[in-house]
Amino acid sequence: MKIAVLVRNVVDCRIPLPVDEFGEKPLLEGMINIVNPGDWLALDYALNSLPVRGDKSVTALSLGDKESEETLRWCRAAGAQRVLRIWDSALAGADQLGKGKTLAAALARVEPDLVLCGDNCLDQMLSLLPGVAAAAAGISYVPGVTTIERLEKETAVVVRKLEKGRRERVHVRLPAVIALVDGGDSLYPDLPDSVAAFSETVPCIDLAGLGLSAENTGERANLAHTVSLRLARPVPVRPVTPDPNLPAEQRLRKILQGGVARKQGEIASGSPEQLADRIIAFLRREPGARL
Amino acid sequence: MNKSFDVIVVGAGPAGTTAALVLARKGLKVLLLERGEYPGSKNMFGGALFGGVLSQLVPEYWQEAPVERYIHRKMITLLAGESAVSLDFESANFKQPPYNGFVIQRPRFDRWYAQEAVKAGAVLLAQSTVEDIIREGSQIVGVRVRGRRGELRANVVIAADGVLSLLARKAGLRGDFRPDQFSLGVKETIQLPPGAVEERFRLTGDEGLSNEFLGRMGDGLHGGAFLYTNRSSLALGVVVHAHSLKDKKAAIYDALEKFKRHPVIAPLLEGGRFLEYSAHLIPEAGVAMTPKLYTGGMLVAGDAAGMVLMGGVFLEGVNFAMAAGWTAAETAANACEKGRFDAQTLAQYRERLEGSFVLRDLNRYKHVLPVVLNKRLYEVYPSLVCRTLEKWFAVDGQGHPKLASIVKGLLNEEIGFWQMARDGYQLGRGLVW
Numbered sequence: 001m002k003i004a005v006l007v008r009n010v011v012d013c014r015i016p017l018p019v020d021e022f023g024e025k026p027l028l029e030g031m032i033n034i035v036n037p038g039d040w041l042a043l044d045y046a047l048n049s050l051p052v053r054g055d056k057s058v059t060a061l062s063l064g065d066k067e068s069e070e071t072l073r074w075c076r077a078a079g080a081q082r083v084l085r086i087w088d089s090a091l092a093g094a095d096q097l098g099k100g101k102t103l104a105a106a107l108a109r110v111e112p113d114l115v116l117c118g119d120n121c122l123d124q125m126l127s128l129l130p131g132v133a134a135a136a137a138g139i140s141y142v143p144g145v146t147t148i149e150r151l152e153k154e155t156a157v158v159v160r161k162l163e164k165g166r167r168e169r170v171h172v173r174l175p176a177v178i179a180l181v182d183g184g185d186s187l188y189p190d191l192p193d194s195v196a197a198f199s200e201t202v203p204c205i206d207l208a209g210l211g212l213s214a215e216n217t218g219e220r221a222n223l224a225h226t227v228s229l230r231l232a233r234p235v236p237v238r239p240v241t242p243d244p245n246l247p248a249e250q251r252l253r254k255i256l257q258g259g260v261a262r263k264q265g266e267i268a269s270g271s272p273e274q275l276a277d278r279i280i281a282f283l284r285r286e287p288g289a290r291l
Numbered sequence: 292m293n294k295s296f297d298v299i300v301v302g303a304g305p306a307g308t309t310a311a312l313v314l315a316r317k318g319l320k321v322l323l324l325e326r327g328e329y330p331g332s333k334n335m336f337g338g339a340l341f342g343g344v345l346s347q348l349v350p351e352y353w354q355e356a357p358v359e360r361y362i363h364r365k366m367i368t369l370l371a372g373e374s375a376v377s378l379d380f381e382s383a384n385f386k387q388p389p390y391n392g393f394v395i396q397r398p399r400f401d402r403w404y405a406q407e408a409v410k411a412g413a414v415l416l417a418q419s420t421v422e423d424i425i426r427e428g429s430q431i432v433g434v435r436v437r438g439r440r441g442e443l444r445a446n447v448v449i450a451a452d453g454v455l456s457l458l459a460r461k462a463g464l465r466g467d468f469r470p471d472q473f474s475l476g477v478k479e480t481i482q483l484p485p486g487a488v489e490e491r492f493r494l495t496g497d498e499g500l501s502n503e504f505l506g507r508m509g510d511g512l513h514g515g516a517f518l519y520t521n522r523s524s525l526a527l528g529v530v531v532h533a534h535s536l537k538d539k540k541a542a543i544y545d546a547l548e549k550f551k552r553h554p555v556i557a558p559l560l561e562g563g564r565f566l567e568y569s570a571h572l573i574p575e576a577g578v579a580m581t582p583k584l585y586t587g588g589m590l591v592a593g594d595a596a597g598m599v600l601m602g603g604v605f606l607e608g609v610n611f612a613m614a615a616g617w618t619a620a621e622t623a624a625n626a627c628e629k630g631r632f633d634a635q636t637l638a639q640y641r642e643r644l645e646g647s648f649v650l651r652d653l654n655r656y657k658h659v660l661p662v663v664l665n666k667r668l669y670e671v672y673p674s675l676v677c678r679t680l681e682k683w684f685a686v687d688g689q690g691h692p693k694l695a696s697i698v699k700g701l702l703n704e705e706i707g708f709w710q711m712a713r714d715g716y717q718l719g720r721g722l723v724w
């Protein structure tokens with residue numbers, strides 16, 4: 001049986017993201033890219049828990065730039081028999097539909113009997129991708145799956161998690177994309193396998209290789225375009241009424257300092273007692289704090 | 292299955308990556324192991340890269356490497372309570388290629404540099420912490436990685452795993468650490484409002500500045516401080532001798548806070564936003580702490596071998612690490628050619644290092660340690676110089692004394708002439724002749 005696992009390379013947003021000038025833009029350097037944890041669990045499920053009778057081969061696919069290569073290497077190290085990266089510079093600005101169509105074309109190449117992925121994705125933009133790919137490929141997308149109970153050549157029976165602890169059993173015609181909410185958590189690649197995976201070249205297929213064109217799937221085919229980008233409005237600060245005892249020049253300065261200020265952190269220093277007072281005063285000023 | 296390599300390099304810092312790059316370019320099978328999520332993710336330093344070695348390996352590296360600014364201005368500042376005296380050196384030569392140095396940020400730089408090694412054919416495996424070495428008789432033949440089954444084997448292991456080198460210790464090449472051999476550095480990166488770096492430090496374009504400070508760094512803490520200009524932020528921190536931290540039980544972050552509040556420093560940080568905080572040890576005892584540099588199947592390079600030149604007003608480690616990594620690679624490649632990896636064959640590593648600036652400079656400056664550890668360097672002289680100048684420049688209606696009489700008065704108050712002469716000799720022997 002041929003299994004494909006869709007793995008997404010995401011920025012680890014569980015740790016604070018580094019930001020540049022005054023917290024406006026995330027900084028690329030310092031960001032740590034990881035294998036989307038949900039997809040990693042799905043890979044583990046594919047390798048170790050799937051109730052397959054007979055032979056099984058697992059291919060990990062990732063749509064993404066060079067950063068995704070490392071993701072695929074870890075999949076290979078963990079035991080995926082094949083990996084395939086799908087990328088083309090025309091995809092950089094492509095919308096979810098374009099990327100989904102591309103992924104569907106790649107799946108058509110691999111011809112899997114079953115496609116697995118994680119139900120959760122750290123990157124919201126990428127969370128739609130498996131569903132869109134399934135739609136583009138004309139196969140069903142079954143989210144929220146906890147277990148695959150039975151797996152035949154053309155059908156599967158899966159258990160889906162519903163709200164309030166309810167579960168439903170679903171009969172699925174294969175191939176289908178099944179998004180798993182749970183998976184294994186035992187995947188820890190061996191050292192020699194890791195080294196072998198990091199010594200190989202990771203195959204990459206572009207739009208032309210998939211028989212697609214930038215006109216149909218790349219940025220130019222986007223149905224929605226960004227027209228303009230406006231930064232968050234600065235937070236207005238109440239004008240200061242300066243202390244009347246101050247000399248004129250200092251009063252003027254105080255007034256001129258008022259107006260629009262960026263929201264920013266404050267560095268406090270002093271003795272522990274002074275610091276405690278500063279912290280309490282700060283919390284009192286914060287609208288969210290209730291002191 | 293056990294995979295084997297010609298050489299395994301542990302640690303993708305400047306020493307390790309250089310070794311891997313040189314070996315890969317020679318066509319050898321080399322594995323570079325790094326514990327961080329990516330090379331550089333766990334690394335910090337002050338900020339000045341002196342690129343003499345790097346430009347021989349990657350000509351005009353500044354065109355591609357993520358550098359912040361070239362350093363054309365170097366300042367040395369003596370800090371006293373409320374005042375400061377600076378030596379401000381600026382050179383047009385430092386503005387020209389190949390440039391004397393650049394301010395860099397390690398997470399970006401190390402990541403880029405490791406990719407150069409990968410491009411040359413090295414295999415890089417991040418998220419892999421080496422926790423043990425594998426021995427066969429007197430030879431070291433491989434390593435084990437934490438939490439991973441299996442082992443990795445190679446003819447030579449290069450330990451470039453930084454200041455606390457676990458590998459050098461496991462191999463029995465170094466003993467336990469002593470606090471008087473290390474300094475602790477803490478650094479903050481502070482984002483300044485747009486244009487403020489250029490305006491506050493009189494910089495145009497890509498010009499940059501490095502400023503080293505000497506003075507009392509908080510109660511009884513001995514050490515220095517540094518400030519480097521990034522593109523739009525400042526890297527500043529203090530470096531304090533570990534033994535003074537131990538003796539005084541003082542906290543280093545108090546020293547950093549005190550430095551930031553100094554009347555000369557505070558205005559430079561105004562409106563700044565704190566971005567990150569990091570801390571790291573620096574080996575500073577030079578040749579006095581150099582471990583045995585080789586054993587059968589292993590070479591030690593960079594901070595792991597204590598190869599840092601620390602002279603109070605200068606601190607060089609990255610260029611030493613790169614030169615040592617290169618030398619280790621040449622030695623390992625030569626051993627691969629001969630097919631012999633015993634201690635006797637690898638002994639040429641030490642000879643090669645003695646012929647390069649690495650051990651030559653560490654030997655040349657071997658008397659600098661007592662200078663650096665002399666507490667009067669921090670507690671007395673900076674304030675003596677500042678007070679002298681304050682008295683000399685002050686116009687207070689009491690008449691203008693001559694410099695010699697001010698110096699004499701203050702010297703008698705503070706330490707006396709003979710003590711200063713002794714310290715002067717110590718300083719001269721350490722840094723000047």
Ligand SMILES: Cc1cc2nc3c(=O)[nH]c(=O)nc-3n(C[C@H](O)[C@H](O)[C@H](O)COP(=O)(O)OP(=O)(O)OC[C@H]3O[C@@H](n4cnc5c(N)ncnc54)[C@H](O)[C@@H]3O)c2cc1C
Pocket residue numbers: 301302303304305306307324325326327330331333334335336337338339340341419420421422451452453454457475476477478528530570571572573592593594595598599606607608609610612
């Ligand atoms: C505060 C401070 C300021 C400094 N300022 C300057 C300066 O301005 N200019 C200058 O030239 N030098 C400076 N230095 C010194 C310089 O940073 C070091 O000398 C230099 O980084 C040494 O390089 P290295 O490759 O030997 O070690 P490191 O840079 O420490 O690299 C060691 C690498 O090994 C990895 N590693 C460690 N253990 C393991 C393990 N068990 N398994 C796998 N990987 C491991 C680490 O993650 C790291 O990537 C400064 C140092 C400090 C602390």
